[in-house]
Structures are given as C-alpha cells and as structure tokens.
Amino acid sequence: MSGPEPTLEPAQLGAYFALMEVAGLLRHGVEQQLRDEGDLTYVQFQLLARLGLDSPTGSRRMTDLADGLVYSRSGLTYQAGLLEQAGLVERGPSPDDERGVTVTITDAGRARLARVLPGHVHVLRDLLFQPLASTDVDTLAALLAPVRDHMRASPPRSAAPRRRKRNG
Amino acid sequence: MSGPEPTLEPAQLGAYFALMEVAGLLRHGVEQQLRDEGDLTYVQFQLLARLGLDSPTGSRRMTDLADGLVYSRSGLTYQAGLLEQAGLVERGPSPDDERGVTVTITDAGRARLARVLPGHVHVLRDLLFQPLASTDVDTLAALLAPVRDHMRASPPRSAAPRRRKRNG
DNA sequence: TATTGTTATACTCTATAACTATA
C-alpha cells in the first residue's frame, strides 16, 4: 500500500527543497514590499490582482476567487471583509445565482494596485529574475504551468472540505 | 529611481504566479500529510530534516538552523522549544562558543522523521513529480538552485534584523 | 439534499522589543 519506492532521486529532492525555499523567500520579500508601500498582505494583493488584472469586468464570484489563493471559505470571507472595509472592493448579490456574492474591485482598489505594482515588479526583478536568463524564465513558466494545472485538479485528498465548482 | 520598466513580460508574470501557486498548493498538501501522519508542521519537519538528513552529526547551531526556514530568531526559538517539548530534539551548549546553542536530533526525532518520510515522498510524487518528466525535474532543480543562492545572499533589504553569521 | 457564504471561536504562528550573556 506504500508508494513504488520510499525514496527520491537527489535531483527530485533538490527540486523540491529549492522550490519551497525560493517561494518562501520570494513571498517574504514581496510581502514586505506590499506592506510597506501599499498596506496589503500577499493574499489581499492576489485577490486584488485577480479582480483588477485577470478579470475584464473587475468582478468575480467568491467561490471563483478562492481558487488557489485561500484554502477555506471562511478565510476568503475574512480577507474580502478586510478589503471591503478598506474600500478596495465591494460585495453585492450575484445576478444569476441568489446564493452567490459578487466581489468587485473599486476605483480605490485599482489605484492601490497601481500604487504597489511598480515596486512589486522591482522586487521580482531583484529577487527572482535577475539570476535567470530570459530563456530560463520561459522554461520555468513552461515547466510549472502543467504542475499548477495538475495540482488544481487534485484536491488535497483528505482536505477537500467542499467540492469547488467546476470551472465554466 | 524606479526600475527600468514598470512592467513584466507575460512569461515573467506567468512564471511568478505559477511558482507561487505551485509552492502554495504543495505546501498545503505536505502540511496536511505531516500533520496527519506525524503531528508536525512544515517548519518543524524542515528543522528535523536539516538535522537528521543534512547534518552528519545530527547537530547544528541555532543560527545555522534558521537559514532559509524561519525569518526571525524568536520564531526559531519557539519552534525549537516545541520540538524539544516533544522530545524530538535536545538543546545544549555549543562546544566552541559559549553563547551558542547546539540543537541535536534525538532517536525519537529520527524515528518521527522515518515515520513521515514515506508518506511525504508519496505526496510529492502525486502532486509535484507526476506531471513532470524526469528530465524536467533536473531542469527545474538546475533553474532554481541559482535563484535560491541569489536570494540567500540578498537579505530582504529593509528586514535583515540581524546579519546572519557567514557560512563556514 | 447540496451548495453558497457568513459567523463565532479557538488556536497557531509570527514579529517586535527588551533583556541576558558571551566574544
């Protein structure tokens, strides 16, 4: 009932530890920048970015927002509440589903995003991109995209407190 | 005084977001496994792994342990305290420097590590390695290693509460 | 009955600053 072998190749271990450490240090760095320049946590920044950059309308359902950013519904409610208190988003009823809540970025939210973005990019350059050739960046993105898609499709197994809505 | 340009290439953005999401989902997955099968947090697991797998003697100075795992000295003291309470490590004076504290993994610590390792590897296979060809794993490790080294060398700039001792 | 979202609560973790002791 155990896996094929209980060991990993050295390169696998190296990839795993490097991935986690790089992401941890990078997160630490950007969190500091976001706090200093925009009074935002990383999660809040990601929520704003999803609304302001990814979504054409600036709106999303709560459930759709959670995807990959937050691991519990109550956590998302908490963060959305903070953003709403700060005037960066608004919450309203969803047009098609009376149960739903639609979150919309405000002008202030877009302004905040614009304020932190240059510094954010600067940190990314300093920390992440500087030691990578531009071809390496392409390679990295190409390697990680399928992994992300795979992880999104496989809920943490014992967690999965609720099925999230299918994308569509 | 701002960066060269306030924008990123699409591939750069893709690499950044994919990296953070992959690491986040992976951490969530392994944290669950570690909690379920070994009553350990990820940080505690990493500390045990550094002592039990990386170090030949099973011992390290507090300062050396912190590297890349924890972002404040008090955080490390807290975690080391938890591990010591659980009987997984011991703390004693450092032989060469009277100020130092040497942390040593116990037999119980090694046993705990051995207990969680197979399941841990299993999660890594499922989540991270399955969608990657083995050549991709090598590539990923090779790409991330210099980034990690670069990040270790550049303290978060405004953070850096204390210079950490040079390696050696 | 299943899904969406909120609330209450308890808990863990983290960071800051003040402090002791040794180099």
Add this chain to the structure above:
DNA sequence: TATAGTTATAGAGTATAACAATA
C-alpha cells in the same frame, strides 16, 4: 560594541463547526 539566544507580548491569519439561505 557586536553577536547568540530567550522571553514577553501583541497581532494577524487560519481552520472548524454551526448556521442561514438558495438551487
């Protein structure tokens, strides 16, 4: 004076379960 580590304290974030409302 600088470094190693601990302690106290306060704050933020998270998850769980119970809940209300709609599909």
